[in-house]
Each structure stands twice: as C-alpha cells, then as structure tokens.
Amino acid sequence: DTAVSQTPKYLVTQMGNDKSIKCEQNLGHDTMYWYKQDSKKFLKIMFSYNNKELIINETVPNRFSPKSPDKAHLNLHINSLELGDSAVYFCASSQAGTPYEQYFGPGTRLTVT
Amino acid sequence: AQTVTQSQPEMSVQEAETVTLSCTYDTSESDYYLFWYKQPPSRQMILVIRQEAYKQQNATENRFSVNFQKAAKSFSLKISDSQLGDAAMYFCAYRINYGQNFVFGPGTRLSVLP
Numbered sequence: 001d002t003a004v005s006q007t008p009k010y011l012v013t014q015m016g017n018d019k020s021i022k023c024e025q026n027l028g029h030d031t032m033y034w035y036k037q038d039s040k041k042f043l044k045i046m047f048s049y050n051n052k053e054l055i056i057n058e059t060v061p062n063r064f065s066p067k068s069p070d071k072a073h074l075n076l077h078i079n080s081l082e083l084g085d086s087a088v089y090f091c092a093s094s095q096a097g098t099p100y101e102q103y104f105g106p107g108t109r110l111t112v113t
Numbered sequence: 114a115q116t117v118t119q120s121q122p123e124m125s126v127q128e129a130e131t132v133t134l135s136c137t138y139d140t141s142e143s144d145y146y147l148f149w150y151k152q153p154p155s156r157q158m159i160l161v162i163r164q165e166a167y168k169q170q171n172a173t174e175n176r177f178s179v180n181f182q183k184a185a186k187s188f189s190l191k192i193s194d195s196q197l198g199d200a201a202m203y204f205c206a207y208r209i210n211y212g213q214n215f216v217f218g219p220g221t222r223l224s225v226l227p
Binding site: 042050056090096 | 146148150152156157158160163165202204206208210212213214215217219220222
C-alpha cells in the first residue's frame with residue numbers, strides 16, 4: 001500500500017500551458033504539504049494544509065493554486081507554466097500534535113519546454 | 114526564524130568505512146525534533162533517523178547513529194560500514210515541538226567509492 005501517492009510522476013509540457021498534480025495520502029494524517037525541489041536539490045516549502053485549511057503559504061507566484069477537497073487529498077494547479085517552474089514537486093503529509101516525521105510522495109518531475 | 118545548515122555540499126567515503134555528515138540549526142525553542150532523510154537517485158525521500166530534543170541519548174538505527182549536541186545546536190549523522198546503497202543526498206530537518214512546519218537543510222551529496 002502506497003502511503004503518499006502523486007500523479008503523474010513525470011510531466012512534460014510547453015510554456016503557457018496549465019497543468020495539475022494530484023496527491024493522496026492513506027495515512028490518516030491531517031496535514032499535507034507541497035515542496036519544490038530545484039536542480040540544486042534544495043527543498044522549498046510552498047504550501048501546507050491542515051484539515052483542508054491553508055496554514056502555510058510561502059512566497060509563491062499566484063499562478064500556483066493548491067486545492068484540498070478533503071484532508072486526504074491536496075492537489076496543485078499551475079497556470080501559465082514558465083521555464084523556471086521546471087523542478088521536482090513533492091507532496092508530503094504529517095500528523096499535527098505528534099512528534100513524527102513527514103511522509104513523502106515519490107515526486108513529480110515537471111519539465112517545461 | 115529557524116534555519117538548518119549543512120556545511121558539506123558533497124562528501125565521499127570508501128565502502129565499509131565510516132563517514133559523518135554535519136548539521137547545525139538555529140532555534141530559540143527548547144522542544145523540537147530533528148530528522149535525517151535520505152534521497153537516493155530514485156528521488157524518494159526516506160527517513161533515516163529521528164531525535165527528540167528532550168532526550169539526551171543519541172538515536173541509533175542499525176548502521177546509522179547521530180551525535181546530538183543540544184547546547185551547540187549540532188546534529189551530525191554517522192554512517193558506519195558504508196555500503197554502495199548509502200550513496201544519496203542526505204537532508205537534515207527540524208520540527209518545532211508538534212508544529213506543522215518542517216525546515217530542511219540544503220543537503221549533502223554522499224558518494225560511496227568501491
């Protein structure tokens with residue numbers, strides 16, 4: 001059983017297009033995250049949702065819009081894709097009120113041409 | 114603001130030898146948690162080890178152990194009997210108490226030489 005899943009794992013698209021990445025966790029966690037990992041492998045937090053409410057919203061272009069239909073899902077929609085959006089995007093989840101780690105999805109490699 | 118620093122962008126170790134990866138962090142909190150994650154070429158993020166700040170005893174997981182120095186805000190990872198499969202990016206991470214924000218260091222790329 002996959003704990004945190006993301007689809008798709010690879011996404012190649014052209015500049016200006018709109019795309020979505022989906023994330024689902026079956027761990028019963030109440031908090032989900034989106035990270036961007038650039039070519040230098042630096043992990044940058046983008047968003048975090050707790051029980052469907054946005055709690056962390058870092059400085060991210062408003063072309064990026066997260067959506068959490070329920071606490072097990074957190075999707076990322078990107079409008080008007082730019083070359084600089086090329087990166088690996090990770091979804092993660094954790095349980096608030098516990099000391100435990102985040103669980104990560106397999107990542108989605110987005111390539112914008 | 115909390116920050117995590119990994120001063121070694123790259124490290125290498127001979128197979129079967131021991132290597133230590135450094136991590137320092139900056140916080141004014143007293144209750145927090147520290148983690149080491151491994152990211153192999155498959156890019157999956159895998160938890161290696163976790164340390165609770167209130168515990169004086171250093172955490173160990175098989176060949177992996179930490180040297181946690183709370184006063185110095187240092188959290189190094191020691192890998193003993195290095196194996197080829199240990200080659201990966203290693204990230205140090207910090208979490209305040211039961212908070213929802215995790216702060217990651219920039220990572221250290223570890224190569225294991227046969």
